[in-house]
Amino acid sequence: MKNLFIYSLTAFVFSSVLWIMWSFFTVQSGIVPNWMGSLMYLPHAARVLMVVYFGWKSIPGLYLAELWGPYYLADDAYNFALWIPSAISVLSVSAALFSLKFFGFPLGTTIKSPLNKRNYKHIGLITMISAFFNALLVNVYLSQIHANFEPVEADINQVLRFFVGDMLGVLVVFIFLAMFLKPVLQQSQSKT
Amino acid sequence: MKEFYQNISDALNMLYGMERDLNIRHFTPNELKVFYTIILRSADKAEGSNITEIVANSGMSRSTVYKTLKKLSTEGIIHLHQSEDDGRESLIVLNSVS
Numbered sequence: 001m002k003n004l005f006i007y008s009l010t011a012f013v014f015s016s017v018l019w020i021m022w023s024f025f026t027v028q029s030g031i032v033p034n035w036m037g038s039l040m041y042l043p044h045a046a047r048v049l050m051v052v053y054f055g056w057k058s059i060p061g062l063y064l065a066e067l068w069g070p071y072y073l074a075d076d077a078y079n080f081a082l083w084i085p086s087a088i089s090v091l092s093v094s095a096a097l098f099s100l101k102f103f104g105f106p107l108g109t110t111i112k113s114p115l116n117k118r119n120y121k122h123i124g125l126i127t128m129i130s131a132f133f134n135a136l137l138v139n140v141y142l143s144q145i146h147a148n149f150e151p152v153e154a155d156i157n158q159v160l161r162f163f164v165g166d167m168l169g170v171l172v173v174f175i176f177l178a179m180f181l182k183p184v185l186q187q188s189q190s191k192t
Numbered sequence: 193m194k195e196f197y198q199n200i201s202d203a204l205n206m207l208y209g210m211e212r213d214l215n216i217r218h219f220t221p222n223e224l225k226v227f228y229t230i231i232l233r234s235a236d237k238a239e240g241s242n243i244t245e246i247v248a249n250s251g252m253s254r255s256t257v258y259k260t261l262k263k264l265s266t267e268g269i270i271h272l273h274q275s276e277d278d279g280r281e282s283l284i285v286l287n288s289v290s
Contacts, residue, residue: 003196053199109202117202120210178211184204 007054008061015046015065018173023074037165038158044089044134044166045173048127051093052107052117062090080147088137096129120174127170135162225250226260230270230284240273240283 019042026037046065050058066086070078097107105114107126115122139159219227229250233241241249247257261284264270268287275281 006196049203053203118205118209120206120213123206174207174210175214178207178214181204181207182211 004057004060007050007057008059008064011046011050011054011058011061012065012068013061014050015043015062016069018042018046019065019069020073022169023069028074038161039165039168040172041162041165041169042173043169044127044131045170047090047093048123048130048170051090051097052123052126056094059090059094063087066090080142080145085138085141088141089134092134092137093126093130095133096126099129100126123174127167131163131166131170134166135159138162222252222256223260223263225252226257227264227269230264230286234286240285242275242281242283246284 022037022040022042026040043066047062050062063086066089067082070082100115101107107113107115107117109117115126117123136159139162226246229246230241233245233249243254243257243261246261247254250257261270261272265272270284270286272282272284275283
């Protein structure tokens with residue numbers, strides 16, 4: 001239970017900030033059609049980063065952030081209850097890590113670890129698998145309850161859009177962080 | 193809190209690796225423009241583009257392009273080799289990221 005609060009709070013703040021940015025640029029500004037919002041979903045980066053680096057302790061904060069944005073800031077954004085799809089989305093990264101561990105690729109921090117959390121290519125693989133789980137399972141759920149973001153049934157195009165959108169969102173956030181944190185990165189490397 | 197900082201440090205290491213492999217962390221806007229022009233030209237011409245083509249496509253002066261190519265070459269991002277068709281011509285080729 002050590003550090004549970006600080007991990008959860010960090011995850012909540014990071015995920016909320018990304019959700020607000022994503023929501024402003026893709027949904028509320030009206031610059032692009034609403035359905036295009038899922039073509040670059042920034043908050044997936046928070047799910048990946050927080051679950052990979054902070055583990056299960058970040059999940060309560062992530063889940064709260066997934067619900068807080070849509071329910072508190074934009075309560076008319078969705079026409080269905082988000083409790084279950086949000087849980088699926090947050091748990092998609094854990095599911096990806098569990099699957100990789102099941103097939104003999106547990107996550108570690110050394111160069112000998114099959115999956116190294118300091119290697120961005122390995123994080124890319126986790127992102128891809130979690131995006132796959134998220135896209136597939138959330139849309140299966142939406143189909144089952146006959147709800148959707150658009151006035152049509154969830155279809156394979158939407159699954160694909162979720163999959164690509166989560167990966168593009170993570171890529172954009174990672175590149176932004178790498179550029180934004182440049183001085184910190186250079187300083188931390190010069191010390192090692 | 194030590195564990196918290198250790199996790200943050202791991203995340204920073206991951207981002208540093210990405211920044212290093214992309215190798216664009218210290219480019220100026222002009223350098224980025226030339227770099228992207230070379231990438232776009234590479235899609236059409238795998239054997240490499242000549243300097244005149246890079247100048248024409250980047251919309252920058254010849255001297256700026258020359259200076260930038262020299263920097264990119266020094267950093268191992270591109271290399272220049274002589275054209276087989278015309279010995280006076282140098283072709284610019286992107287080095288692969290290992």
